[in-house]
Amino acid sequence: MSQLDDALRIAVAAHAGQVDKAGQPYILHPLRLMMRMTSEAARIVAVLHDVVEDTDVSLDDLRAAGFGDEVIEAVELVTRRDTETYDEFIARIAPHALARQVKLADLEDNMDTRRLQTIDERTVERMQRYLRSWQLLRSIEDANT
Structure with a gap:
């Protein structure tokens, strides 16, 4: 079984x-x-990006499953810590190319309002925060390509 297969299995089970x-x-x-x-x-x-933050799966579980340092580091970076603000979280991701790439895709998917039935004031505020973060990360990505 490939590591991607393992990641899919873990994510499907964790998000069930x-x-x-x-x-x-x-x-x-x-x-x-x-x-x-x-x-x-x-x-x-990408498939594991929310398992540590939103489920009982830990970084140690991912290490034990055989994922290497590159994957573990990026998953850790895209996992928001309880002790940090959203802006601190984004700043921590910004210098890391792989984490930044996944977070940009995450923000783009989260900003796609076509899936939502209603858009209330709270949703608009969240989208504005996502857009600011996307603009920051995109500018860094563009500067590095």
């Missing part, structure tokens, strides 16, 4: 029963991100 803000199975979000990535490592990080 979760739904997104539109009421859809949550696993569809990391799968959409995975499909946008071009490298194996990026696909793995």
Whole structure:
């Protein structure tokens, strides 16, 4: 079994029963991100990007499953810590190319309002925060390409 297969298995099991803000199975979000990535490592990080933050899976679990340092580091970076603000979280991601690539795709997917039935004031505020973060990360990405 490939590491991507392992990542998919872990993500599907970890997100089982979760739904997104539109009421859809949550696993569809990391799968959409995975499909946008071009490298194996990026696909793995994309599909695992929320398992540590939103489920009982830990970084140690991912290490034990055989994922290497590159994947572990990127998953750790895209996992928001309880002690940091959202802006601190984004700043921590910014210098790391793989984490930045996955977070950009995450923000783009999260800003796609076509899946939402209603857009309230709270959603607008969240989208504005996502857009500011996307602009920052995109400018760094563009400067490095």
